[in-house]
Amino acid sequence: MSRGGRNEDRRGEILRAALEVISERGYRAASLAAVAERVGLTQQGLLHHFPTKEALLVGVLEARDQWDATPRESWRLDLLAALVDYNATRPAIVRTFSALLGESVTGDHPARAYFTGRYTVVRADMAAILRTAYGERLPSGLTPEQVAPLLVAVLDGLQYQWLLDPEAVDMTAAFRDFLVLLGEETPS
Incomplete structure (x- = not known):
C-alpha cells in the first residue's frame, strides 16, 4: 500500500474516533488527546493529520457527508x-x-x-x-x-x-x- 493510502486510512480512523468522542462528550468537551488515544497516536501525531481541533471537526462533518453521499x-x-x-x-x-x-x-x-x-x-x-x-x-x-x-x-x-x-x-x-x-x- 502506498504512503498516501496509509495516510488516508489513518485519517479515516482518526475521523471515526473523533466522531465517537464528539458523540459521547460534545465538541467543546472533546479533546484532541482523547481522539489520539483512541487511535493509538500521541496528540502530536494526531496534529500531523489535523493541525487544529477545528480542522478535525470540519473533517468529521465532511466525512459524514461522504459516508451518506x-x-x-x-x-x-x-x-x-x-x-x-x-x-x-x-x-x-x-x-x-x-x-x-x-x-x-x-x-x-x-x-x-x-x-x-x-x-x-x-x-x-x-x-x-x-x-x-x-x-x-x-x-x-x-x-x-x-x-x-x-x-x-x-x-x-x-x-x-x-x-x-x-x-x-x-x-x-x-x-x-x-x-x-x-x-x-x-x-x-
Missing part, C-alpha cells in the same frame, strides 16, 4: 423516508450531528459556517424534491421554497425528539405521518 438528483420524498429509517439504525451518528448542529448556533463555533452552507444546499434540495413531486404548488397552495424549510425542520426536529426519548417517539412512523399530511402516503 447520494446523488442529489436521485432524491425523492420516498427516499427521504428511507433515510429516516436508516438514521434510526445509527443513533451515534445522529447524536453527533445533532449535538454539533446545536452547538454551532453560537457565533464563534467552528462549524457554524459549515452548517449555514449545508442548510442553504439542503433547503434547495428539498425544494427540488417537492417541485418534482408537486410542481410549482403543493396541494396547500404553498410553493416548494416555502415548504422546504418546514420539511427540514420536521426531519431535524424528529431526530432531536427521538434522541431524547426513543421509546416515546418513533421517528420513522412520525415522518411517514408527515408524508400523509403532504398527501404523499395514505394513513396506515
